Amino acid sequence: xxxxxxxxxxxxxxxxxxxxxxxxxxxxxxxxxxxxxxxxxxxxxxxxxxxxxxxxxxxxxxxxxxxxxxxxxxxxxxxxxxxxxxxxxxxxxxxxxxxxxxxxxxxxxxxxxxxxxxxxxxxxxxxxxxxxxxxxxxxxxxxxxxxxxxxxxxxxxxxxxxxxxxxxxxxxxxxxxxxxxxxxxxxxxxxxxxxxxxxxxxxxxxxxxxxxxxxxxxxxxxxxxxxxxxxxxxxxxxxxxxxxxxxxxxxxxxxxxxxxxxxxxxxxxxxxxxxxxxxxxxxxxxxxxxxxxxxxxxxxxxxxxxxxxxxxxxxxxxxxxxxxxxxxxx
Amino acid sequence: xxxxxxxxxxxxxxxxxxxxxxxxxxxxxxxxxxxxxxxxxxxxxxxxxxxxxxxxxxxxxxxxxxxxxxxxxxxxxxxxxxxxxxxxxxxxxxxxxxxxxxxxxxxxxxxxxxxxxxxxxxxxxxxxxxxxxxxxxxxxxxxxxxxxxxxxxxxxxxxxxxxxxxxxxxxxxxxxxxxxxxxxxxxxxxxxxxxxxxxxxxxxxxxxxxxxxxxxxxxxxxxxxxxxxxxxxxxxxxxxxxxxxxxxxxxxxxxxxxxxxxxxxxxxxxxxxxxxxx
Numbered sequence: 001x002x003x004x005x006x007x008x009x010x011x012x013x014x015x016x017x018x019x020x021x022x023x024x025x026x027x028x029x030x031x032x033x034x035x036x037x038x039x040x041x042x043x044x045x046x047x048x049x050x051x052x053x054x055x056x057x058x059x060x061x062x063x064x065x066x067x068x069x070x071x072x073x074x075x076x077x078x079x080x081x082x083x084x085x086x087x088x089x090x091x092x093x094x095x096x097x098x099x100x101x102x103x104x105x106x107x108x109x110x111x112x113x114x115x116x117x118x119x120x121x122x123x124x125x126x127x128x129x130x131x132x133x134x135x136x137x138x139x140x141x142x143x144x145x146x147x148x149x150x151x152x153x154x155x156x157x158x159x160x161x162x163x164x165x166x167x168x169x170x171x172x173x174x175x176x177x178x179x180x181x182x183x184x185x186x187x188x189x190x191x192x193x194x195x196x197x198x199x200x201x202x203x204x205x206x207x208x209x210x211x212x213x214x215x216x217x218x219x220x221x222x223x224x225x226x227x228x229x230x231x232x233x234x235x236x237x238x239x240x241x242x243x244x245x246x247x248x249x250x251x252x253x254x255x256x257x258x259x260x261x262x263x264x265x266x267x268x269x270x271x272x273x274x275x276x277x278x279x280x281x282x283x284x285x286x287x288x289x290x291x292x293x294x295x296x297x298x299x300x301x302x303x304x305x306x307x308x309x310x311x312x313x314x315x316x317x318x319x320x321x322x323x324x325x326x327x328x329x330x
Numbered sequence: 331x332x333x334x335x336x337x338x339x340x341x342x343x344x345x346x347x348x349x350x351x352x353x354x355x356x357x358x359x360x361x362x363x364x365x366x367x368x369x370x371x372x373x374x375x376x377x378x379x380x381x382x383x384x385x386x387x388x389x390x391x392x393x394x395x396x397x398x399x400x401x402x403x404x405x406x407x408x409x410x411x412x413x414x415x416x417x418x419x420x421x422x423x424x425x426x427x428x429x430x431x432x433x434x435x436x437x438x439x440x441x442x443x444x445x446x447x448x449x450x451x452x453x454x455x456x457x458x459x460x461x462x463x464x465x466x467x468x469x470x471x472x473x474x475x476x477x478x479x480x481x482x483x484x485x486x487x488x489x490x491x492x493x494x495x496x497x498x499x500x501x502x503x504x505x506x507x508x509x510x511x512x513x514x515x516x517x518x519x520x521x522x523x524x525x526x527x528x529x530x531x532x533x534x535x536x537x538x539x540x541x542x543x544x545x546x547x548x549x550x551x552x553x554x555x556x557x558x559x560x561x562x563x564x565x566x567x568x569x570x571x572x573x574x575x576x577x578x579x580x581x582x583x584x585x586x587x588x589x590x591x592x593x594x595x596x597x598x599x600x601x602x603x604x605x606x607x608x
Binding site: 034036037038040041043044045047048050051052053054055056058059062075076121124125128131132133139140141142143144145146147148149150151152153154156157158159160161163165166167168170171175202210213214228234259262263265266269270273283284287288291292297300301304305307308311312315 | 332333337340341344345348349351352353354355356358359362370371372373374375415416417419420422423424426427429432435438439442444445446447448449450451452453454456457460478479481482485489514539542543545546549550559560561563564567574577578581582584585588589592593596600
């Protein structure tokens with residue numbers, strides 16, 4: 001195995017002073033310097049353009065057209081209707097607008113629940129495994145498994161466990177502990193929402209654990225020790241020293257998990273199929289249904305643009321509030 | 331920090347709880363995959379009454395598992411290799427040169443990660459179908475369409491992580507080699523890449539895992555012939571009677587390669603995360 005010296009923050013940052021030319025010391029290939037980096041990033045730029053940038057622009061255009069299955073074969077000629085799709089989407093009295101409003105609220109509730117639970121579980125795991133404990137390596141490997149298992153496989157497993165008559169969940173709740181008298185259906189009706197939350201948290205918390213552990217390992221232990229000498233409790237030390245020290249990473253972790261959860265598609269799709277029960281319809285599923293089940297692609301696109309603007313606003317606000325200046329480029 | 335008995339009990343409790351919530355679902359899958367059909371059709375039982383490997387044999391004919399598996403392998407392997415190539419080049423440029431637009435590029439790459447996949451799914455579908463109309467090249471329902479798309483999904487993380495790792499490779503060696511007349515590309519190929527080999531493996535596995543598990547785009551951009559595991563197995567549970575033992579066996583078969591790869595390389599992935607976070 002190859003090992004190499006890992007540098008400290010300060011070293012890396014010192015080398016990245018703006019304006020510093022990091023090419024050969026004698027400037028022998030100073031002319032090449034101008035085009036080589038551009039050639040190196042070209043493939044990435046082209047790929048991003050084709051798969052992301054052009055589709056996003058096209059998506060904004062689509063949102064202003066009446067693109068339905070009538071025009072799907074010949075979509076470049078779909079009639080332009082400007083902001084009508086947005087008007088439908090934002091009209092709280094209309095069927096589409098009220099469904100969209102409900103779905104946004106439901107998606108927000110889902111996001112807050114999943115992020116909060118995943119963060120708490122991940123933090124607990126990271127905190128106890130950042131101490132000297134026997135078998136830490138084994139636990140760390142084990143806890144990564146839910147994240148490593150492909151989404152579709154773990155969700156299929158959960159859909160088996162949640163099945164009413166053959167599932168492990170009802171077996172435990174009803175047969176073994178007798179907490180419930182009747183076997184509930186978990187995958188239809190209002191219970192579907194909670195089933196979806198459980199599966200999403202089970203998949204996501206190892207990510208929080210991984211990132212928070214990496215962050216905790218960067219906090220010097222002397223700080224904690226000094227606080228302990230001063231008589232601070234573990235909880236005090238955690239709140240006043242550990243949390244502030246890992247704040248930048250923490251903010252990024254929460255933001256990433258929030259964006260993932262808000263855009264969650266795979267978990268409900270594998271759990272319920274293309275038409276989930278209403279209680280488990282998240283935004284992504286609603287837009288998918290409009291676009292590919294009803295073929296109202298113009299309307300779907302308008303919803304997408306609204307979601308993007310919302311996420312952009314929330315993310316910028318979040319970064320401004322929680323990420324200190326100077327670290328934002330990281 | 332001193333560890334009192336209270337804390338040790340707390341730690342024991344937390345670790346027990348976490349181990350349970352992690353292991354129980356995995357146990358359910360594995361134990362159900364070795365039960366005879368009668369055992370998974372009635373009430374759930376923790377201990378299999380009888381252990382049989384027949385689900386692992388029969389699942390190949392119940393579901394077109396081999397076809398899905400091959401499709402997933404092709405799509406994931408090719409898109410991961412491409413992502414690695416593209417990301418190595420971009421990350422080397424970012425870690426070794428200061429050039430006009432480097433920050434903009436870095437930011438643009440990261441921000442594409444923020445855009446919900448749903449937003450470019452429909453347009454991408456439209457573009458791909460238009461390519462067929464205009465150029466006569468079929469993209470939807472082919473491996474190529476999935477490969478190009480999945481490649482871009484792992485690019486942001488791959489570039490970000492590799493930039494951090496390349497920055498951690500001491501430059502003195504490289505500069506000596508440059509003086510010795512090895513060109514920039516030579517230095518990248520013969521000095522930087524060999525040093526970064528474990529990291530490259532980690533990023534490659536990461537990209538592979540992303541493509542292997544992707545559901546949304548695979549559900550729209552693949553057809554019956556190119557369907558990957560992620561979409562194919564899902565379609566199976568819509569049938570009226572589900573052979574759960576065989577489906578669990580198929581899930582195990584679909585998971586083992588990526589889980590093993592992921593766990594083998596997780597240390598390098600961790601180090602990459604650490605480097606990227608700085």
